[in-house]
Amino acid sequence: MTAQASPLMQNLRRSSVWFVASVLALAASSIGLSRFLEAETPAVSLALDPLNVDALVAEITSELNDMSNPPDLDRLLAKAQGALAFNLADARLYSLIGEIKYRQEEKVEAYQLFDQARRLSKTEIHALQKLIGHSIEMGDLSKAVGEIDVLLRRWPDQFQAIAQGIPIILSDPQGYQAVLTAIGAEAPWRPSLIAALRGTSEGLDAANRLLLDLNKSAAPPTRDELSGVINGYIGQKKYESAYRLFLFSLTDEERKLGGYVFNSTFEPGFGGKPFDWQVPDQSGLEVTFATSLGAVEGEGGATARFLNTPVKGAALQQYIELPPGSYKISVAASAKNLKLPKELFWSVRCVDPSDEIARLNIPEGTYNRQNLSQTFTVGLSACPMQLLRLETATIAESWRFRYVGTLAMHKLSIERLPS
Numbered sequence: 525m526t527a528q529a530s531p532l533m534q535n536l537r538r539s540s541v542w543f544v545a546s547v548l549a550l551a552a553s554s555i556g557l558s559r560f561l562e563a564e565t566p567a568v569s570l571a572l573d574p575l576n577v578d579a580l581v582a583e584i585t586s587e588l589n590d591m592s593n594p595p596d597l598d599r600l601l602a603k604a605q606g607a608l609a610f611n612l613a614d615a616r617l618y619s620l621i622g623e624i625k626y627r628q629e630e631k632v633e634a635y636q637l638f639d640q641a642r643r644l645s646k647t648e649i650h651a652l653q654k655l656i657g658h659s660i661e662m663g664d665l666s667k668a669v670g671e672i673d674v675l676l677r678r679w680p681d682q683f684q685a686i687a688q689g690i691p692i693i694l695s696d697p698q699g700y701q702a703v704l705t706a707i708g709a710e711a712p713w714r715p716s717l718i719a720a721l722r723g724t725s726e727g728l729d730a731a732n733r734l735l736l737d738l739n740k741s742a743a744p745p746t747r748d749e750l751s752g753v754i755n756g757y758i759g760q761k762k763y764e765s766a767y768r769l770f771l772f773s774l775t776d777e778e779r780k781l782g783g784y785v786f787n788s789t790f791e792p793g794f795g796g797k798p799f800d801w802q803v804p805d806q807s808g809l810e811v812t813f814a815t816s817l818g819a820v821e822g823e824g825g826a827t828a829r830f831l832n833t834p835v836k837g838a839a840l841q842q843y844i845e846l847p848p849g850s851y852k853i854s855v856a857a858s859a860k861n862l863k864l865p866k867e868l869f870w871s872v873r874c875v876d877p878s879d880e881i882a883r884l885n886i887p888e889g890t891y892n893r894q895n896l897s898q899t900f901t902v903g904l905s906a907c908p909m910q911l912l913r914l915e916t917a918t919i920a921e922s923w924r925f926r927y928v929g930t931l932a933m934h935k936l937s938i939e940r941l942p943s
Contacts, residue, residue: 580607581616588623597624615645623650647678653685660689665699673706676713683716690720694730704734708741718749722756731756732769739773747796754798758843761876763909767845770799784844784851784938785912790826791815798843801826808833808927811840825934828914830862830927836918843875844910846902850941853884854897855933862929864888867917870936872900874907881907886931893934899941912938 584604587595601624608617622637635658641651652675659668672686693699707714718734721727731753735745750773757766774782778794781787787794787801792813795801803811810829828839853870864886872882882900902910914933918925 577607577611577614577617580604581614581620584620588620588627597628600624601628613644615641615648615651618644619648619651619654622654626654646674649675649679649682653682656686656689660692663696665693665696666702668693669699669702669706673711673713676711676716680712680716683713683720687720690717691726691730700733704737707734708738708743710743715749718752722752725760725762728753728756728760728762728765732765735769736772745773751797758798758875758909763845763875766843767799767909770797773797784846784940785936786842786844788937789824789935790933799845801840801842803840804838806835806837806839808835809839825856825932827930827932829930832926832928834918834921834923834925835916835927836921838913838915841911841913841915844872844912844938845908846872846910846938846940848902848904848907849943850899850901851882851938852897852899852941853882853936853938854895855884855886855936856893856895857886857934858892858894858932859886859888860890860930862886862888862890862931864916864927865925866919868927868931869915869917871913871915872938873911873913875909875911876906879907881910888929 580603584600587593587600601621604617604621604624608614608621611617618637618641622634622641625631625637626634635655638651638654638658641648642655645651652671656668656671656675659665659671668689675682675686690703693703703717707717718731721731721734735749735753738745750769754766754769757763757769771782781789781791781794786799790801790813792815795803795813801813808831810831812827812829814824814827826840853872855870868886870882870884870886871880873880881902882898884896884898886896887894916927
């Protein structure tokens with residue numbers, strides 16, 4: 525009997541092994557498919573694998589964020605607490621339960637749960653956002669800045685989530701100092717902060733103050749940061765504030781280049797900011813700066829090389845601030861084979877309103893260090909800021925009007941005349 529039963533038992537054992545293997549394979553397949561679907565269709569993912577905590581977190585989060593259908597908080601709480609029994613170290617579950625408790629007006633317990641989530645994971649995003657808001661509400665602004673720093677180092681795209689709290693923080697001396705310390709240590713969210721502050725008048729003033737304080741630090745403001753805030757003031761027609769920030773941001777070396785025209789000899793390495801030389805992106809033209817210190821006669825300054833194509837618009841420009849009065853604009857220029865079909869000239873224009881108040885024409889031909897000048901007046905009527913530009917008279921680009929040759933400008937100055 526035993527010998528005859530042995531093949532049967534062997535077949536049964538093989539069948540059992542095959543069945544277990546099939547079940548395990550099917551389970552593995554379901555788990556794999558569940559993982560694949562957890563982000564897009566968490567409900568389907570949970571049907572395939574009820575223990576998939578990532579899918580559960582996605583499903584609960586989706587329901588809590590659904591503004592069109594009020595969530596069943598008790599049902600979601602039961603789901604989250606049920607999952608917690610199998611995932612005691614998952615910070616997201618504590619954070620979700622905290623959010624549900626918060627919506628159920630059980631705020632003390634909610635913040636305890638957010639704290640627990642942070643103990644398990646310092647960068648749990650939802651708990652961080654809630655605790656930042658809570659720290660601001662409680663007036664613990666230094667703590668709020670520390671939490672913001674943690675959040676934005678891990679989640680740099682989350683600046684807008686905390687942006688509304690920034691003005692409150694900066695209005696408080698402790699909060700302001702905490703922000704200044706963080707961005708002075710080159711926190712990676714510094715560019716986002718400065719960019720966000722440029723959007724309002726109050727924000728511009730806060731950004732202005734931060735940049736001036738950073739000027740004394742080991743991480744002084746960058747040219748882009750300064751340009752952004754200065755342009756913000758110009759956009760809001762706060763021209764005095766714009767010019768004052770430019771002046772206060774100058775280094776000792778840059779102050780030597782001051783005057784009605786900043787860097788009148790076109791020393792290289794200083795351009796880019798408003799009230800400093802800017803070179804617009806212009807096809808058909810190359811503009812280079814060369815130092816005048818120790819240069820061969822006629823070689824220092826800004827050189828504009830025209831590439832035998834139409835040129836429309838500005839080649840060089842800077843904002844200037846001239847009080848009402850009489851002035852003379854002068855340029856020492858050299859040219860080689862310069863052909864100007866539609867004129868080339870320096871202009872001084874009021875920014876608001878945009879009216880031309882001076883024009884100094886550049887002659888064609890070849891010449892060396894020719895001195896050109898023109899007098900003009902800034903009237904008592906509204907002209908709080910001006911724009912100085914080297915530009916062409918071309919209205920529409922046409923290959924009939926091709927600019928050719930080289931113009932070197934060794935010095936450009938504006939001086940006030942006696943009244």
